[in-house]
Amino acid sequence: MTATLTAGPADRVGHRSTFVALAARELRRFVVNPVLLFAVVMSLWTASTDQAEVVLNVAVNPYPAIFLGGFGMVATYWLTRSMRNSEPVVGVAPIPEPVRTAALCVVAIVPLLCGCVCLFLSLRFYPIGSPVYGDFSRPTQAAILVGQMVIPTLGGPLLGVAVGRWVRFPGAAVVLFLVIFGWVNLAIWPPLTRPDSAAASALRLFSPFAYWSFADNRVDVTTWHGSPWFFLGWQLALCAIAVLVALLRGADSRIRPQVARALWVAAAVAGIMLVLANVAGATHTVSA
Amino acid sequence: MTASISSSISLRGVGRAFGATRALADVDLDLEPGVIGLLGPNGAGKTTLLRLLATALPPSEGEVRVLGWVVDVPAERTEIRRRLGYLPQEVGFPRGFTAFGFVDYIALLKEWAEPTSRHAEVRRVLDQVGLADLTTRRIRAMSGGQRRRVALAQALLGSPPVLILDEPTTGVDPEQRVTLRTVLAEIARTSVVVLSTHQTEDVAALCERVVVLDRGRIRYDGAVTELVDRAAGRVWLADRPDPQATVSWRTGTGRYRNVGIQSRDGVEHVEPSLEDAYLLLRGGLPDSLPSAGAAS
Numbered sequence: 001m002t003a004t005l006t007a008g009p010a011d012r013v014g015h016r017s018t019f020v021a022l023a024a025r026e027l028r029r030f031v032v033n034p035v036l037l038f039a040v041v042m043s044l045w046t047a048s049t050d051q052a053e054v055v056l057n058v059a060v061n062p063y064p065a066i067f068l069g070g071f072g073m074v075a076t077y078w079l080t081r082s083m084r085n086s087e088p089v090v091g092v093a094p095i096p097e098p099v100r101t102a103a104l105c106v107v108a109i110v111p112l113l114c115g116c117v118c119l120f121l122s123l124r125f126y127p128i129g130s131p132v133y134g135d136f137s138r139p140t141q142a143a144i145l146v147g148q149m150v151i152p153t154l155g156g157p158l159l160g161v162a163v164g165r166w167v168r169f170p171g172a173a174v175v176l177f178l179v180i181f182g183w184v185n186l187a188i189w190p191p192l193t194r195p196d197s198a199a200a201s202a203l204r205l206f207s208p209f210a211y212w213s214f215a216d217n218r219v220d221v222t223t224w225h226g227s228p229w230f231f232l233g234w235q236l237a238l239c240a241i242a243v244l245v246a247l248l249r250g251a252d253s254r255i256r257p258q259v260a261r262a263l264w265v266a267a268a269v270a271g272i273m274l275v276l277a278n279v280a281g282a283t284h285t286v287s288a
Numbered sequence: 289m290t291a292s293i294s295s296s297i298s299l300r301g302v303g304r305a306f307g308a309t310r311a312l313a314d315v316d317l318d319l320e321p322g323v324i325g326l327l328g329p330n331g332a333g334k335t336t337l338l339r340l341l342a343t344a345l346p347p348s349e350g351e352v353r354v355l356g357w358v359v360d361v362p363a364e365r366t367e368i369r370r371r372l373g374y375l376p377q378e379v380g381f382p383r384g385f386t387a388f389g390f391v392d393y394i395a396l397l398k399e400w401a402e403p404t405s406r407h408a409e410v411r412r413v414l415d416q417v418g419l420a421d422l423t424t425r426r427i428r429a430m431s432g433g434q435r436r437r438v439a440l441a442q443a444l445l446g447s448p449p450v451l452i453l454d455e456p457t458t459g460v461d462p463e464q465r466v467t468l469r470t471v472l473a474e475i476a477r478t479s480v481v482v483l484s485t486h487q488t489e490d491v492a493a494l495c496e497r498v499v500v501l502d503r504g505r506i507r508y509d510g511a512v513t514e515l516v517d518r519a520a521g522r523v524w525l526a527d528r529p530d531p532q533a534t535v536s537w538r539t540g541t542g543r544y545r546n547v548g549i550q551s552r553d554g555v556e557h558v559e560p561s562l563e564d565a566y567l568l569l570r571g572g573l574p575d576s577l578p579s580a581g582a583a584s
Contacts, residue, residue, distance in 0.1 A: 017401040025396060085380020086390075089442060092342050093397035094369040100397070252362040 019099055023106040030079055030107040039071035040114050047118035050125045058188075059132050059213040059221070060148045064118035069156030069209075070177040072111040076157040077173030080104055080164025097250025098259070101165060105243050108157035115153030119145060134213035134223035140281075144212050144228045151235045152209050158239050159208075162246040184209050191224050198278070201226055205277050208238055227281030230273050237270035296320050297341060297450065297480055302350035303504075304336050311336040312504045315350070321449075323476045325491035325512070326484040327566055328501035334484040335377050335454055337501065341482060342374040342452045354450055368450070370399065373443035377454040377484075379435075381427040387414060387438045388423040394442040413441040416471050418464055432459040440468070444475070451481045457490055469494050488563040492516075498562075500569055508569055512562060519560035519568050521551045530555075534571035547571070 030036060046063035055061055080101075083090050091097070122145075126132055133141045156177075163172050184207050190200030192214065204210055205226055212228055215221040244263040251259050297319040304312040312333045328334050339345040340352050343359045355371055357364035381390055391410045400406035414423055417437040422430065427438055436459050443451060451472075457465045472481055472494060485491060491498055491512065498515060500508040508515060525543045529536040533546035546555075547564045549572060 018396065018399050021401045021403075022396055025393065082382040086382060088344065088376035089374065089379055089394060089439070090397060092344050092369055092372065092374050093394065094366050094399055095397045096366070252365075254362050 018095055019103055022095065022100065022103040026079065026103050026107050027110065029082075030075065031110060033075045033079065035071050035078070036075040036110070039067040039075070039111070042071075043067040043114055043118050044121070047121035051122075052125075055122075055126055056132060056215055058211045059134060059215055060145065060211065061118075061122045062148070062209075064115050064122075064149050065152035065156075065209055066181070068111040068115050068118070069152035070181060072108075072153060073156035073160035073163075073177055074173040076104065076107060076160030077164040079107065080161050081170070091250075096252065098247045098255060101161065101246045101249065102243075104161045104164075105158055105246065108154050108161075111153040111157050112150065115150040118153075119149045122149065131221060132213075132215055134215070134221040136212070136223060136228070140228050143232050147228060147232045147235055148209065148211075151232065151239070155208055155235060155239045155242065158242040158246070162242045165246045165249040180208060183207055184211075188214075195222065195224070202278050205231060205234075205274065208235060225281065227277050227279075230277035230280055233273035234270055234277050237266055237273055240266040241270060297355070297482075298351075298353045299340075300351045300353075302340065302347045302352055304333075304340060304345065305348045310504055312340070312347075315504075315506060317499065317506070317509065319480050319482065321476065321478055321480050322497065323472060323481045323483055323495045325495035325498040326482060326501065327486075327488065327491060327498060328507075329570065331503075332501040333504040334501055336504075338374075338452050338454050338482065338484055339376075341450070342372060342376075343368055344374070344376075371449045373445065373448035373451040375440050375443040375453045375456050379439040381435065381438070383428065385427050386424050387419055387427055387430070387434075387441070390427060390438060391442050391445070395445050398445055400445070409445060410441075413444040414438075416444055417441045418467055433461055433464065436460055437464065437468075444471070447475060447479070449479045451475060451479055453481065453483045455485050456483065457485065457487055465490070488561070488566055492562040500566065502570070515565045515569070516560055516562055519547070519565040521557060522549065522568060523547050523560040523564045524552055524555040524557045526555060535567045 043064040046061060046067075051061045051063070054063075083100075090100070128138050128141045128145070133144070136144065159176070160173050163176060169175075187204045187207055188211055190197065191204050194200045201224065204224065210226075210231060211224070212226070213221055213223045241263065244259055244266055247259050248256065248263065297317070299315050299317040302312060302315040302317075303310065315337065326334050326337065336345065340347055340359070341354060343354070343365050346360055352359045354368045357368050359365055359368060385393070388410060391414060392406065395406045395410055400409060411420070411423070414420055417440050419434065419437055419441065422434065427435055430438070436456070440453070440456050443453065453472075456472075457468060460468065469490070472483070475481060476494075483490070483494065495512055497510065498508070498512045499506060500515075524530070524546050525539075526536075526546055527543060529544050530546040530548065530552070532550060532552060533548040535548075536544050536546040539545050545558070545564075546552075547560075547567050549568060
């Protein structure tokens with residue numbers, strides 16, 4: 001038996017326009033998330049006040065990375081998981097899971113923009129070229145600040161989406177945040193005790209966030225070795241890996257091979273960038 | 289979107305296993321527009337069959353075609369999903385969503401990108417399930433029956449040619465059940481509506497055809513009236529449970545309704561219901577056994 005059937009929206013135009021509408025919807029849901037709102041308020045507050053105590057110690061205001069990156073990761077994780085109970089319905093919608101995941105990844109633009117604002121606010125107190133940033137060129141100082149204050153605000157939320165897609169444990173994002181926070185702070189100790197050790201440097205750079213200089217006071221600034229530029233590449237590659245890992249979930253045979261291939265490429269780039277971040281740039285620690 | 293397509297669902301040699309457990313085996317079915325009731329005890333494979341039809345689950349063996357498309361082929365599966373309404377047995381709702389917000393979100397996932405037409409469609413389906421006055425209420429603040437109707441509303445989006453409903457009337461009050469029957473009967477004029485339920489009265493009221501599943505296999509597939517006819521002469525009232533009855537229970541009048549495979553003489557026969565027929569089938573009534581005669 002054959003029949004002419006009409007179903008669904010008359011103006012159906014496929015995944016692309018639905019993606020835009022879906023991303024806008026997820027953005028609206030995300031910006032009212034209380035965890036994100038808390039993170040935004042705290043980040044802007046810490047960026048618009050002089051954080052001398054911490055900046056004169058590690059040469060950066062780490063709070064935007066902590067709040068927008070860490071708390072942002074928790075917020076996107078919850079956003080991603082929010083439809084999990086509705087999966088029996090959502091899972092048979094014509095919009096496939098990778099498109100929904102991509103729409104969720106778009107929300108990371110909010111903390112990213114906030115991170116940019118925080119960077120500019122912070123520069124009012126310690127502009128590029130300040131002695132506190134150590135013995136780096138001015139462009140390199142800019143790269144360091146972008147890597148420390150902007151990229152984590154993108155990477156954290158993207159990691160939250162990836163973890164939300166793959167991990168069922170409700171507290172996974174909080175645990176991951178604590179692990180990363182703990183690792184970053186632990187990895188700073190070996191370079192403090194063995195400033196010229198390559199192993200200590202590798203440990204410090206094997207992280208989504210790294211400190212580049214240590215200032216006990218305004219006069220004596222220790223600049224650690226490595227290349228901040230390649231470290232920026234490593235961070236961006238980690239962001240790409242987070243997105244691709246998230247997109248793999250629910251990918252059918254039409255796009256799975258492409259996503260998997262892109263993931264291998266991103267992993268290879270990340271590995272190369274990490275190696276270059278260790279071997280390029282300053283070759284030894286400088287105290288000034 | 290308009291397409292000239294086959295309006296039927298067909299299953300050929302379909303089986304589905306979960307590890308060592310075979311939930312479905314050798315299922316052959318052809319479904320045409322109308323309401324098809326799916327009956328069976330718990331664990332019979334009803335939900336598995338519905339999930340196969342809804343493309344939520346691939347078959348372990350055999351072929352499932354919906355509207356001419358094969359569910360195993362990703363591109364064809366998307367075409368099926370564009371024309372599918374599915375109400376699962378259990379639907380969880382995200383925190384903080386209103387009825388309108390949830391159905392609107394699902395409408396977006398069903399490619400209603402244009403807000404004006406989408407919102408109009410969402411209001412239409414919420415009105416259809418009797419929730420027009422509760423569109424702004426948070427789902428968490430709703431009763432179980434109201435939540436069930438929210439879940440049903442999303443399945444009705446776009447008046448899909450294939451509607452798969454897993455126990456749609458669970459928790460719904462009698463008035464709303466009657467309303468929903470009217471809605472489904474209207475949709476079934478052009479759509480295939482497959483309805484799984486434990487409420488035999490819903491099947492009797494709505495369906496022309498019933499499929500009875502038992503331990504993953506089709507036990508009966510045919511007209512509801514034919515199944516009921518098989519029970520004619522095998523249902524009788526008595527003052528006490530009849531030992532020859534397969535099933536008996538005390539009714540509201542204080543008398544016992546007995547249902548037995550072997551017909552009985554000298555007893556007060558009554559008109560069988562679909563439930564009687566179903567119980568007889570479950571109790572071992574052979575498929576080929578003719579009816580025992582008209583009820584007295």
